[in-house]
Amino acid sequence: MKHIVVRFCGDSGDGMQLTGNLFAQLGAESGHEISTLPDFPAEIRAPQGTLGGVSGFQVELGSEVYTPGDKADVVVAMNAAALKVCTLGSHFNHPQAHYDEEFAQFHRHAIVIVDTDALTDKDLEKAQYHTENPFTELGIPESVQIIPVALTALTKESLKESGLDNKSILKSRNMFALGLICWLFDEPMDKAMHLLETKFKKKPALVAPNTKVMVDGYNYGQNLALNINQIHLDQAKLTDRRVATEDGHYTSIAGNKATAWGLIAAAEKAGKRLFLGSYPITPATDIMQELALRKDMNVMVVQAEDEIAGVCTAIGAAFAGDLACTSTSGPGLSLKSEAIGLAVMAELPLVVIDVQRGGPSTGLPTKTEQTDLMQAIYGRNGECPCVVLAASTSANCFEYAYEACRLALENMTPVVLLTDTYLANGTALWRIPTAAELPEIHPQNVPERLKGKYNPALRDERGVRYWAFPGMEGFEHRNIGLERDAEKGTISTNPENHESMVRARQAKVAQVANRIPELKVISTGKKSDVLLVGWGSTEGHLHAAANELGCDLAQFNYIHPLPKNTASVLSQYKRIIVCELNTGQFAAYLRSQFPQMPIEQYNEIQGQPFAVERIVNFVKK
């Protein structure tokens, strides 16, 4: 078997995210590719056992893994509510809904492991069942293999001599499930045990009981010879495009952590102090938390009083010569708009990371969407161009965070990096680079020869102004958010000067196209007239769809400016289908740039990643 999709679902207090992550990491360590999708409610703790409190974690592992999978092959359902949600999918709230493969979270031939101790009358009532038999009521087809396991009782039995209180024992049910799943996939227990030791390093008292439950879960599978066969996955081939071809060290990494580490690497490479001004916001907060931890790397994190102060403290640090960043999500980007305009006007390097979520307004804070594209490109007052990039896998969040820093520092411009919930919380296999392998970064520091002659409007031959900062003798100057004189750098309201400055700022951002790679088409090898076009986090899904369709894919990471060969690539196809998780923002942007191109669009706006199947059906019809 090449790849398989496993979904853990339970109450938000059941530790499904932890279990899923541990299993994904084990899979990655065993040489599989992984792609994960945490799917949890916005409420931290909805009432226990209710439908609103169901938390899911899906992982696809094996080889040629592009996405976390449309639907699960193996499901662990920890309670009645989880069983209902994963069976009915988005229809879980419809009265009289039955299993329907279109909406369900698992296939018609899936294996579903259920904790039968969590299907009591009380549990069924909380999850709004109307009958005593959940399986019949949900209309789960017979082709689905249901494995009833008395998870709760077995966990209690396993830990009866542990000395733990009842509540702590019940909390360990997820480890029994993990052990069982490890047996199912023939994952060796020693690695899993080592992982638990690392995981609970700070709470050593928890290592022994959790390990015991997990091993008992494993043995339960082994000894009782459940009526299922173990699943053996092929090893991932390192030649796959999602994994670098060269040898090296690998780890599994979540998108937000990869983003944070990209910033750290860039600061070191550029010889700058890394400064992050930020304010907690789902789903971007992990970036700030990761960097707050990295004082060993000399990272300065200011948890500001609000989103505006987050970006403004960063702008202050940029004025003072640091590699300055701010991290946020859509609502925060809205709040930061005016200040980003200041950085455009003052021509300071600034990295703005927008981990997109469902909008508008508070929207769907824990769900994924690509709806901030227009805001990133255009969402400021005045003619206000920024560089806009988008990461496309959890692992390459590192690469594009690094790129964002490089382009900001070398071109004295704000750079907006778009990621999203799917990339941020998902994990993928990441080849760990060494600092030496990373591209050089040359910040636009002012040359010494301009001492005494400097003003903030002075530009080099590329049109990029020079950066001088407090502490440097002989470069004192006044920077402004007001329009400045193109020659003297002082306040100017002259009409011709304003137009020339507007064009100078645009030209500066436009020339960035000379410093980024060309667009590469991903091809199946067969000649095709059809081009799927995507940007950002949809890469995996579109790649899988293109493989199935036998067509080509152009996935954009450089949004503004676009790669220089964009028009020549697009013009080679009869059908260009732009697929995105919004109502067509990138399609509209491409049409504005290339009005002559026949651009079609396919869109989903459900707060979820694409389903590959639906893209394929759309293109075929």
Place this chain on the structure above:
Amino acid sequence: MEAQDYKSDQYVRFCPGCGDHAICMALQKAMAQIGIPTHQIAVISGIGCSSRMPHYLNTYGFNTIHGRGGAVATGVKTSHPELSVWQMSGDGDCLAIGGNHFIHEIRRNVDLNVCMFNNRIYGLTKGQYSPTSPKGFVSKSSPFGTVERPFIPAELVLGARGTFFARTLDVDMPTTVDCLVAAQQHKGCSIVECLVNCVIFNNGTHAWIADRDLRAEHSIILRHGEKMIFGKDKDKGLAIEIDPQTFIPRLIVVSADDTRVLTHDAHQQDPTLHRLLALMGQKRVEQVKTDDIDDELPIALGVIRDVEAETYDAAVNRQIQEVRAQAKAHTFDELTATLEQW
């Protein structure tokens, strides 16, 4: 260094007669007196008349956006604590649109010198009432008089746990220079409320004390370690008494030779007395109608509060140094080596 060295080549564009001219000169004098080289000084401002100030100082300067000067300055100082960082702001910039940044820079005790130019009006937008305009104030945006209660900046500063508060007056150059020098010497967030006259839209707003004939009777200049004496003939002093019914302490005016006359202690951590001092005479600026106010207490000028506390910028940088001293990884390659990998 001379005051001249801190003057930029820009023509000063405040209105003729504006109080900001005087503060600008006082800043140049104070900077010369402090003697920090121009390249070690960063002056950050928001938007408003006062926020033009960086253009007239030959230091590093950044005229940012409305209300955000405090946040930008916090970034500059936190990343580079070795710099002398100043913030120029007004009553609108600081207390309305930038109110959040203002209270948080104070709460964190970022080592900034904040000049808050209080003319009780929006001047640059041509005459709307501000958060410090007295209740009942008639302006273009309050044609029938405001119905809002104003902020008393000192009260806000102390409420945000401020470590330094001084008040000065545009026409009193020596006190202004003294306050600015003291603000730089104070390690922490120093708020200097500069009472300035807006000659165009709010002329005479501080006349109660700005008027040369009235000033000595209506104001007192507080100096640490000195007796609280005021009046044209230095014949009055301030004392404290407890109201026998309510137990609320209050300041009273007594004769200068009264043994009860207080000695100013700006370094006292307990803010109770500082608050009483800072609020003296403020009833008079809270509302337009002052006829029924029977208050003989003078308005306090000078450094009212100046207490020690660790600054935010020093604390975060210290924490980084402590962690780095203990840490095994200091470079990216050392950091990645700590990952679980295969």
